[in-house]
Amino acid sequence: MPLKCNTSHCHPEDNECQAGHHSLSVCPHLIRSEGATEAGGPNTVGAELDGRRVSWTGSAMGLTDLEPLSARSRILLVGLVGMENAGKTTFLALLFSFLRRGQTIPGYRFAGSNTLPGWELIAGFLTFRDGSNQVSFPPHTSRNAGRVPGLLHLALKDVSGHLIDVVFTDAPGEWFNEWRNNQKADAAVGAEWIHQHGDGFLLFADCEELAGPNRGTARMEIQMLADRLGTNLGKRPLGLVWAKSDVENVRPALREKIQGYIQAIGPQRYREFAISVKQDEQQHWHKQVLETVSWLIDTIRHEPGEPLPLIPSANTDDLFLLRRSVSS
Numbered sequence: 208m209p210l211k212c213n214t215s216h217c218h219p220e221d222n223e224c225q226a227g228h229h230s231l232s233v234c235p236h237l238i239r240s241e242g243a244t245e246a247g248g249p250n251t252v253g254a255e256l257d258g259r260r261v262s263w264t265g266s267a268m269g270l271t272d273l274e275p276l277s278a279r280s281r282i283l284l285v286g287l288v289g290m291e292n293a294g295k296t297t298f299l300a301l302l303f304s305f306l307r308r309g310q311t312i313p314g315y316r317f318a319g320s321n322t323l324p325g326w327e328l329i330a331g332f333l334t335f336r337d338g339s340n341q342v343s344f345p346p347h348t349s350r351n352a353g354r355v356p357g358l359l360h361l362a363l364k365d366v367s368g369h370l371i372d373v374v375f376t377d378a379p380g381e382w383f384n385e386w387r388n389n390q391k392a393d394a395a396v397g398a399e400w401i402h403q404h405g406d407g408f409l410l411f412a413d414c415e416e417l418a419g420p421n422r423g424t425a426r427m428e429i430q431m432l433a434d435r436l437g438t439n440l441g442k443r444p445l446g447l448v449w450a451k452s453d454v455e456n457v458r459p460a461l462r463e464k465i466q467g468y469i470q471a472i473g474p475q476r477y478r479e480f481a482i483s484v485k486q487d488e489q490q491h492w493h494k495q496v497l498e499t500v501s502w503l504i505d506t507i508r509h510e511p512g513e514p515l516p517l518i519p520s521a522n523t524d525d526l527f528l529l530r531r532s533v534s535s
């Protein structure tokens with residue numbers, strides 16, 4: 208049975224304690240429900256918070272941590288959707304590695320992050336360390352990540368200097384597996400939350416799975432996820448990310464069927480991207496990671512088909528507009 212608390216907005220089940228206790232067991236507000244044990248497992252009274260889900264540690268954020276951010280700007284929430292091992296966390300790790308190296312998201316400058324250690328935690332796996340030439344992939348995202356996904360934050364500035372807060376979800380593929388089968392399943396609450404609150408989505412298609420013996424199942428799973436995402440999608444942009452594009456495309460017809468299927472669902476604002484951890488001068492897989500984010504932010508911020516408003520040039524005959532120069 209999940210842990211409960213009588214303080215509003217407190218979520219011990221997500222390992223968040225509004226009173227700031229590191230060990231949930233010492234919090235006087237905690238309701239010790241039947242079945243909650245003293246140690247072990249995600250929903251335990253004895254669980255050490257260890258700063259994992261509170262924003263001031265810089266770790267990936269939880270739902271409550273969004274509040275202070277939303278006070279400064281309208282947060283753009285980008286939902287990363289895909290089955291287990293589809294490449295969602297690796298995409299985020301790549302994105303941060305490029306930003307850390309000084310590369311930019313086209314049209315946007317890096318202006319900070321509330322979750323730097325959270326980004327480092329995943330990008331660190333793709334980083335060469337002193338004395339070692341080994342890199343590895345970030346670990347599988349745990350299904351015990353809580354009720355809401357891990358949230359990674361980027362503050363960006365556009366060309367005119369406007370600050371934009373973007374938050375990316377890093378959720379376990381298992382959530383989406385449950386969600387594609389049953390939208391209302393208990394284990395699909397996090398996936399449903401992403402769909403409800405996301406301002407834009409990236410659907411990950413695993414090119415390795417699509418080239419392997421389980422390609423039929425992989426195709427069906429992607430299509431089912433696309434169906435779910437397509438429901439009430441409205442103007443929200445949907446990007447299809449061909450992850451692990453370095454794996455040879457042995458079944459081009461299969462990919463075309465997926466493309467056709469998603470286009471038939473009719474997302475109003477749709478684009479495809481091919482990415483990989485491997486560098487390729489012709490395919491620009493790395494560049495497309497940054498372009499994916501740029502396209503999403505641009506699309507979320509601007510109404511479809513609506514050109515950016517033109518800034519009228521000052522009419523120099525108008526004395527009102529010339530007020531300052533007249534009075535100076």
Ligand SMILES: Nc1nc2c(ncn2[C@@H]2O[C@H](COP(=O)(O)OP(=O)(O)OP(=O)(O)O)[C@@H](O)[C@H]2O)c(=O)[nH]1
Nearest residue numbers: 291292293294295296297344348379380451483484
């Ligand atoms: N060949 C190849 N393999 C990749 C690439 N990106 C990821 N992988 C492999 O795919 C695995 C899963 O990647 P993740 O990024 O953890 O996938 P995920 O979607 O976050 O998975 P969950 O956390 O389980 O939902 C990695 O451990 C790698 O083995 C890529 O660009 N090329």
Ligand SMILES: [Mg+2]
Nearest residue numbers: 295296347348
């Ligand atoms: Mg993951």
